[in-house]
Each structure stands twice: as structure tokens, then as C-alpha cells.
Amino acid sequence: MKVSTIFYSLKQGFINIKRNKLFSLASVGTIAACIFLMGLFYAVLTNLQHIVETAEETVSIVIFFDEEATDEQIEAIGENIKKRAEFGTIEYISPEQAWEEYKQEYFGDNQELAEGFKDDNPLANSDSYRVTLNDLSMQDAFVTFVENLEGVRKVNYSDSTADTLNEFGRMIGYISMAIIIILLAVGIFLISNTIMIGITVRKEEIGIMKLMGAKDFFIRAPFMVEGIMIGLVGALIPILILYIIYKRVIVFILEQFNSIESVVSLLSTGEVFAVLIPAALIIGGGIGVIGSMITMRKHLKV
Amino acid sequence: MIDLENVSKTYAAGTPAVNNINLHIDKGEFVFIVGDSGAGKSTLIKLLLKELEPTEGKIVINGKNLGRMRRKKIPMLRRDIGVVFQDFRLLKDRNVYDNIAFAQRVVETPTKVIRRKVPAMLSMVGLAEKYKSFPKELSGGEQQRVAIARALVNNPPILLADEPTGNLDPNNSWEIMKLLEEINKRGTTVIVVTHNKEVVDAMQKRVITIKKGVIVSDERKGGYIYEG
Known part of the structure; x- marks a missing residue:
């Protein structure tokens, strides 16, 4: 042309x-x-x-352990979780950390209200893993898997947001x-x-x-x-x-x-x-x- | 140049519009095709331009067999045939220059060539000064000259004129005929379809007469055959 x-x-x-x-x-x-x-x-x-x-990156699953769970058992649970394909991040939260966060969230500026619990952490034994997944659609399968692991007391998660x-x-x-x-x-x-x-x-x-x-x-x-x-x-x-x-x-x-x-x-x-x-x-x-x-x-x- | 062998064309129902026509026109000839309305002249023109397909027979133009021609090649056939109509068919929204340039534009001639060629064609048909006029400002004879210039600007070997004097008075008709004769002398094969008796008789050219789709006479230097 x-x-x-x-x-x-x-x-x-x-x-x-x-x-x-x-x-x-x-x-x-x-x-x-x-x-x-x-x-x-x-x-x-x-x-x-x-x-x-x-949200998938921030929606986390919290895993609590049996009271009699040993450190080795907790370690093993962590290792098992890391092997999953949908696994994103994992963080160990000690009872002290959990209490600190709780105080921040519920007492805010009135830290003195929490003074009464000073030497008696009400969240003792509440150590946990905080896990995030890279694929939220796999959440149900993941939760079922973790619940069946030895030493796991409870798994907290939200299935509604996603x-x-x-x-x-x-x-x-x-x-x-x-x-x-x-x-x-x-x-x-x-x-x-x-x-x-x-x-x-x-x-x-x-x-x-x-x-x-x-x-x-x-x-x-x-x-x-x-x-x-x-x-x-x-x-x-x-x-x-x-x-x-x-x-x-x-x-x-x-x-x-x-x-x-x-x-x-x-x-x-x-x-x-x-x-x-x-x-x-x-x-x-x-x-x-x-x-x-x-x-x-x-x-x-x- | 143009060969028709046993060509017939029958429309959907009824008698054939063109019936078993055999015709040979040589390069450089000047031919009148005459006949009353309904004789099959228009059908014949449409067959030559491949606007219609013959029901039977073979048409060869300038070495091209129309029956075997692919649809894509039709434009190339039409570039070999310049056409002039009774109603001129000029573009009313364009002046004389643009009307003729249009014919070159549509075959994708470079603008440089168009600028040289259009004035030359206008001089040939004697309208060099009127290049800026619009069709409605021209007389019928002048409009037909523009149409002839447009038909010839791409140098087709064949000029096909369909009732070119149909809308003109005797004087203008005669002028147009002289112009067509001049064009023929320069080597273009000219075919004039008409029922203008005076013109045909005066020109003394080959005359092919069609009646009800059949060629009834073909004379070398003939006149109009009158009914009777």
C-alpha cells in the first residue's frame, strides 16, 4: 500500500x-x-x-499446645508445619510476649490496671505459634492437619474474612x-x-x-x-x-x-x-x- | 481485444436478455452497438465489466478470460475499460480537477503523477480553464467531457460509452462524438452503445445491431437499422 x-x-x-x-x-x-x-x-x-x-499475608492461625507438651514436642510441631506447601511464616510467641500484647490491646494507656497481675502471668502456658499461609484457600486442610498433630491443644483461625x-x-x-x-x-x-x-x-x-x-x-x-x-x-x-x-x-x-x-x-x-x-x-x-x-x-x- | 463466444444471459425467470452472442472487436476499432431499450445493451455492458456473469459462453477481454477470473482480479479488468455514462456520474461535491484526480486516486496513482496528468487530460477535452468549476456550473456537454477525461486518465486500452449523448442536444452530441473519434485515432478502442440514429448514421463506423438479445446485423460502415 x-x-x-x-x-x-x-x-x-x-x-x-x-x-x-x-x-x-x-x-x-x-x-x-x-x-x-x-x-x-x-x-x-x-x-x-x-x-x-x-490479607492472606496477615490473617494468622494461632496454635496452642497441651499443658504437658514438652519443648521437644513443640519443636516437632513447628518442623511439621514448615513442611507444608501452603506454609508462609511461623513465629513462636512465648507466654511473656502474649501477655505484653494482651496488655497493650486491652489496657492501652491504663497500664496500671494490669499491675495486679505483675508476678502472676495469667497467660502462663499460653505459648503459641503464629502461622501465616501463602494460600488462604488451603486454610481448612492446614487446620485439620495441625489439629491432628500430637501436643496441639487448640487452633484459632478465622475462616470468614478470606x-x-x-x-x-x-x-x-x-x-x-x-x-x-x-x-x-x-x-x-x-x-x-x-x-x-x-x-x-x-x-x-x-x-x-x-x-x-x-x-x-x-x-x-x-x-x-x-x-x-x-x-x-x-x-x-x-x-x-x-x-x-x-x-x-x-x-x-x-x-x-x-x-x-x-x-x-x-x-x-x-x-x-x-x-x-x-x-x-x-x-x-x-x-x-x-x-x-x-x-x-x-x-x-x- | 474483445471476444464473446456463444454468450447468453438469462435472468432468474423469463426469456434471455442476451442470447447466444458471438462478437469480436479488434484493437483500435470504433464500434457502435445499437438497439432499442430492452434489446440487451445494458446487460451486454454489465457482462463486459463483470458486474454480471453470463449464464453460458465465454468472454475474453484484453487476453483475460472473465469466466476464470478470480474476484480479486476484477479491479484489474476494470482498469482496462474506461466507462462513460448517459448521466455523467460526476461527484457533485468535488470540482472538475478533483473529479478527474479521483479516478487516479482510486487506482493509487502517486500525487506527483496526478498533478501532471489531470491538466493534460483537461486540455485534451478542452476544459483547461474550468478545472475549478463544480459539475452544476457546467453544461451537459462540458460535464460529459469531464466524464470522458475521467474515464481516460488512467490510459485504459478500451473506452466504453453507454448512451454518451443521451442527455445532450444535437450540437453537443456531435462535439462529443468528434472527441470520441479523436480518442479512437490515438489508439483507444472505442465502443459506443446508443440509440441516437443521427449520430450513428453520420459517423459511418462499424455498427452492431441487437434486437431482443440477438445480434441481427454487423456492418463495417453502417447506419442505424430502422424498424420495419
Whole structure:
């Protein structure tokens, strides 16, 4: 293909859009809405997933030992745990440490209230292992395994946090998938209609082009350009809006909920948009190509 | 240059529009194809441009067998045949220069060549000064000249004119015919489909007469055969 042909096709494509402003605008709007929602869901879902992953690192399982358990037994339990595939970290908490943490948590600034227990640690015999897993979905199996080890009195764990987060994420995923598919279909339909109007307007010109011996590609290229441009503009607008919103929301959440910052860590703008920008452009351009191809197959036969 | 062997075309139902036509046109000939409306002239033109497929028979143009031609090659066939219509079919939103440049643009001629070629074609058809005019500012005869310039700008070996004088008065008709004759003298094979009796009689060229899809006469230096 010659350079002059590329320029010609680009120019004619833009002329098509200009001539057909209303429909082009409707198509851009629909695609923009589709990609906006997609981006929004993506941002929420990736953050949710990120939170779950962080939670997996911090949600710990606490293992208490039988009162008569020997140091050797406790040692053996630790070794057994370390052999598990899902094992992440392990920490031995002595009764003194446990008491210190308890005091901090429950008496806070009123340390004098705890003075009465000074030489009589109520948590004696409460030494424990604090274990985190690298894969929370294996938690149930891990707990069963540990409970059956000799010398283990009790295993404390929370099975609700991870499950809830995972469930919630899956639900958002399904809903967003459904909405995005519907909007994609509407976007393709609108682009294909926009292109059809362009072809109808240029019917005479296309007829002359065919008689003059224009190749299929030459006749089709301007309409392809039209579809792709509509798709790309439809992708760029929501990306820009999402970028601005996301940046502000991150700042807002971290300011307002200072306390949860330690629990909830959000992904940076860069991390989210490194995926979102190329994905949106490919989907926008793709809708344009598919939409224009459908129409051209139907209405542009030599 | 153009060969038709036992060519027939029958539409979905009914009698054949073109029936068992055998025709040979040599390079450099000037040929009139005449006949009343419904005689099968339009079908014949569409067959030559491969807008229609014959039901039977073989068509060869410039060494290309149309029946064996792949769809992708059709544009190349059409580049060999410049076409002029009764209703001119110029692009109304473009001026004379752009209308002719358009024909070169669609076959991907470099802009440099277009800038040289378009003025040359305009001089040939005698419209050098009107290159900026829009079709609606031109007379019928002038519009047809633009259409002829457009048909010839890519140097096709064949010029096919479908009722080129159908919308013109006798004076303009005559001028257009003189122009086509001039083009023929420069080596282009010219085929004029018409039912303009005066023009055909005056030109004294080969005349092929079609009636109800059949060639009823083919004369070297003929005139219009009148009904009777």
C-alpha cells in the first residue's frame, strides 16, 4: 500500500465521521460508557484482589499446645508445619510476649490496671505459634492437619474474612462481565450502523470507484479508519476520566480512613493503568474493527 | 481485444436478455452497438465489466478470460475499460480537477503523477480553464467531457460509452462524438452503445445491431437499422 493511499484513507475516514456527527457521537458515547464501566470494575476488582492477597499475608492461625507438651514436642510441631506447601511464616510467641500484647490491646494507656497481675502471668502456658499461609484457600486442610498433630491443644483461625472477600469479588466479576458484554454488543451494533450510514451516503461514489477499478481494500479502508477512530476516542475519554477519579479516590480513602491503611492497601494509579490503558485501547479499536467489518461484509461487495 | 463466444444471459425467470452472442472487436476499432431499450445493451455492458456473469459462453477481454477470473482480479479488468455514462456520474461535491484526480486516486496513482496528468487530460477535452468549476456550473456537454477525461486518465486500452449523448442536444452530441473519434485515432478502442440514429448514421463506423438479445446485423460502415 502506498503512503498517499494511507493519507487518503485517513482523510476520508475523518470526513465520514464529520459528515455523520450525530451517529458517530452516539457510538463514541456507548463505547465510552462500556469502557468506563469496564475500567471501574477492573479498578475495584484488582484492588479487592490485592486486599485479599494482603490479607492472606496477615490473617494468622494461632496454635496452642497441651499443658504437658514438652519443648521437644513443640519443636516437632513447628518442623511439621514448615513442611507444608501452603506454609508462609511461623513465629513462636512465648507466654511473656502474649501477655505484653494482651496488655497493650486491652489496657492501652491504663497500664496500671494490669499491675495486679505483675508476678502472676495469667497467660502462663499460653505459648503459641503464629502461622501465616501463602494460600488462604488451603486454610481448612492446614487446620485439620495441625489439629491432628500430637501436643496441639487448640487452633484459632478465622475462616470468614478470606471467604467473604473472595465471594464478593466473584459476584462483582460476574455482574460486571454481564454488563460489559451487553455494552460491547451495543457498541458494535452502533458502530456498524454508523458505518452503514456512511456507506449509504457514499453509495454513488463507491459505485464509481468500483467501475474505475479500485481494489476492495481501497474502498473499505476509509470506513475501517472511521470505525477504529470512533473506537479509540471512545476508549480514551473514559480512561482519562477514570485516571482523574482514581487518583482522587485513593488520596481520599487514605486520608479518611487512616486507621485502615494498615489493613487495606490500595494499588497505585500506575499499577492499575499500566494494564487498563492498553486493554481499553485494544478493546475500543477492536469494537471499531468488528463493527465496521460486519457492515462492510454486508454492504460493500464488488 | 474483445471476444464473446456463444454468450447468453438469462435472468432468474423469463426469456434471455442476451442470447447466444458471438462478437469480436479488434484493437483500435470504433464500434457502435445499437438497439432499442430492452434489446440487451445494458446487460451486454454489465457482462463486459463483470458486474454480471453470463449464464453460458465465454468472454475474453484484453487476453483475460472473465469466466476464470478470480474476484480479486476484477479491479484489474476494470482498469482496462474506461466507462462513460448517459448521466455523467460526476461527484457533485468535488470540482472538475478533483473529479478527474479521483479516478487516479482510486487506482493509487502517486500525487506527483496526478498533478501532471489531470491538466493534460483537461486540455485534451478542452476544459483547461474550468478545472475549478463544480459539475452544476457546467453544461451537459462540458460535464460529459469531464466524464470522458475521467474515464481516460488512467490510459485504459478500451473506452466504453453507454448512451454518451443521451442527455445532450444535437450540437453537443456531435462535439462529443468528434472527441470520441479523436480518442479512437490515438489508439483507444472505442465502443459506443446508443440509440441516437443521427449520430450513428453520420459517423459511418462499424455498427452492431441487437434486437431482443440477438445480434441481427454487423456492418463495417453502417447506419442505424430502422424498424420495419
